[in-house]
Amino acid sequence: MEPRKPKNIFVQGAISAGFIADSIQKHSSRQDIGGHSIFLGQVRADLIEGKKVAAIEYTTYEEMALEKMHEIREAIFAKYPLSCAHVYHSLGAVQAGEICLFVFTSSAHRKPAIDACNEMVERLKAELPVWGKEIFDNAAYQWKENK
Template sequence: MTEKKIKNIFVNGAISSAFIADSIAKHSSKKEIGGHSIFLGQVRADEIEGRLVSAIDYTAYEDVALEQMHKIRAEIFEKYPLTCMHIYQSLGTIKAGEICLFVFTSSSHRKPAMHACEEVVERLKAELPIWGKEIFENGTHQWKENK
């Protein structure tokens, strides 16, 4: 038995709406799918202590994050009857309003796709060494707390 290749979830820059649409369109030929669940994480223009967030600069300990995501992915596939799962996390500076996380799960029925998608997002946020530095309009910055 061969070991499954670890998939790279990281993309440089924001995740475009064209990329998301193309990912969805590619699944129309998979007739066994009855439900998809999609989570899109978007950078918010939060106001913190009178300063407005203009972007977030994402960094990661990539090797460790990919290894951990590989384990999470295997556990999710064991737990839910999924047809497929796609995860994309931005690295670099992502402006407010842009998409920084795209999680897409598919299954024969809606509930496994929905539950799996939510669990993937929660575990990714809690378990992966990915950090965001909030960049404010005035040029200052601070590390973002993962919520």
């Protein structure tokens, strides 16, 4: 089998429900898949020092992050019998309530899909060089006007 190449995982802004639904629907033709596992990360409107988070601005060094993502993905494929694994992460501003991370794994059986998805999410959070800066309510009006 030919080695996998690094894939671009980054999406500008929030990941839409339509994008997620389309990704799931595309797998309906795969009759070798018996289980999918999906993780959706959503921006929370946390209260930090009395200020409410309105959005998070995500940044990265793309080349470095894509190389690390490729390493993680290859390790997950080596460990679990997956049919496929997809990761999408937002860059730029994502408002509270919107999706910023979409991890989708599939295999012939549910347990490997679930275990691989969980491990992928944990490794992404620990290892992927993506940073989020909170944009607070008082700054949200400026951010929306400049958008």
